[in-house]
Each structure stands twice: as C-alpha cells, then as structure tokens.
Amino acid sequence: MTIEIYALSVLRRGPVHGYELKRRVQRPSIAAVNNNSLYPALRRLEQSGAVTKTVELQEGRPARNVYALTPRGRELLTELVSTLPPDLASDDEEFLLRVSFFDELAVPARRAVLRARQDVVEAALAQVRSLLADADPARSWRRRAQEQLVERLEQELLWIEALRGEAEQP
Template identity: 30%
Template sequence: MKKYNHTTYTILGILTTDCRSGYAIKQFIDRSLRHFWKISYGQIYPTLRLIADEGLATVQTTSQDGKPDRNEYFLTPKGKSVLTDWLEKPIEEIPVERNEVLLKLFFGRHQSKKHTLQILQNYQQKLEERYLLYSSIEKGISTNSSEQQDAQYWLFTLDYGKRITRASIDWCKSTINQIS
C-alpha cells in the first residue's frame, strides 16, 4: 500500500469527524491539533486534492449565493482503510522536540545569569498560560463534547499535554532555583 505523509493521514483522520471543508479542517486544527501537530493552511488544499485524486475521499461541490462553490470531502472505504493501516503501524521514531529555551540554556554560560533567568521565567509564565488554556479546553470537551465518540481520545491527548506542561513548569522552577 502506498505510503503518505503525516499531513495526509492527519486530514484523513479529521475527515472522520464532522469537518468536511478545507475551512472547517483548518478551524479544527487551530482548536485542537495545533497544540501538538502543526499544519499550515497552504498544506490543506493540496492534500485534499491529493486525497480526492487518490480515491481516498469523494468531493461534493455545493453552490453558495455570492460566494465561491464549497467543496466537501467524504472519506471513502479506501481512505478509511489507509487511515486504519497507518494507525495500526508501529511508531517509527520517538519525536524529537525542538525547544529554543533548551538550546539557549545549553549555551547559557555565554550569556548573563540575569538573562538566563529572564528566559526561564518568561518560559515558565508561557507554560502556565498554556496549562490554563489546556484546562479550559478540557472543561469545554467534558461539558460540550462528552457524548462524541472521539471525546475520550481527545481528552487522552489533552492529558498528555497537561502533564508535559506541568512537568516543564516544575523543571523551570527547579532550574531557576539552581541558577539563583
């Protein structure tokens, strides 16, 4: 079976939800996946075209008054099979995080202690804001989407993000204390 890139698999997965248009897919990504998987707007439409050309989805075009036609994409059995095959394959590699704070800290002896502490304090503040955002998203899913079949899995990924963020906050506090 042909191997696709992660953007293709991501969009196939999104098509299992109620998101059918490029715009709806972008909104879904911005509300949920962007916290751990980034896809640019410019990747969505070429990928949707590929998915349709490969027979992984069908396209229904709807006319709209005063607006361009709206294309809606629906997963085909072949598309569902490709998605399922990818989901069931083992993970090829553990993801490597690119973190500018860690990179700057690695070379920290070449900057002032004061600046290093500012970087870490700023990072901790942003992490605390992210943790609050994740808590808000969790509340929204639990309140508004708990009946959806995907909700439990959304909460699993959100829990991962919360735990990583909490660990990073704790690391910031510890590192700031050690440097101080």
C-alpha cells in the first residue's frame, strides 16, 4: 500500500509523467521504487478512479503517459493514511509513512494509527520476553539478540506514547 500512498502524495502537487513520478517518489526504506511496483500501482489507481492517465505525444520521441490526481484520489489518499490495518501495522515503513502525514490527519485518525502500531509492538514484546524466559543460558548470542530486540521494542513503545501526547493537539 505504501507505493499507492507515495504516488498519490506526489500527484497531489500536479500532473506528472511516469518517469518523473518514479523519480519524485522518495521512499525512506532501502528498497528503491521500480517499474515493477510503480506501474501496476498506477494501473490499480487508474482503475479505481483515483488517477487519470493521458498520453502526451512528443516530436521525435516516444509518447509518454501523464498521470493526474482526481478528487477520488484525494479522498483515497486521506483514507489510506488515516488507517493502519492490522496486517500492515507490523511494517515499519507503513507505520512511519502514516506518521509523516499526522499534520494532515484529525486527532481520532492519529490515535487509531498509533493504537494499531502499539498493539503490534506489545504483542511482539510479549513474544520475545517469553522466548527470553525460556532461553537456553548456553546460547548467549541468541540471548543478546533477543535482549536487543526487547530494548528496541520498549523504546518504540516510549516513542509511541510521546507521539500520542503530541497527536492529541489539533
């Protein structure tokens, strides 16, 4: 879902051709945007009425597709960033992408996104703590890795709590 959010976000600044759209989509993850992810997403968005595509002819060069956001696309962008489905809540990029839109979201939507992520982090923390409790003392490297994960998860919960306080501000 991230690629759709990124594409819609770029298109709300105005129409753009596919190559330029790909260039403007700056993902914070390591994975670069590629044609195999971008163009199928654009087709899905076009089929849903969120995006229109027009062909722009160029003299001496191949025609290029220009994409534009529709009113439905603006609505869809708001819907996508206002929710964090449980199956996506464990994905760091999905979560952080929505947090990056908090300036544009109402307080209840912010709360819902934070709650969804908190639930996932708390479940993961409980699982790792359970593994630690049953850990074989002879496997010190595994224990160190699990302790590191506990520390990261606890830090994220603290961060979510801090965000929650800030997210209450309209």
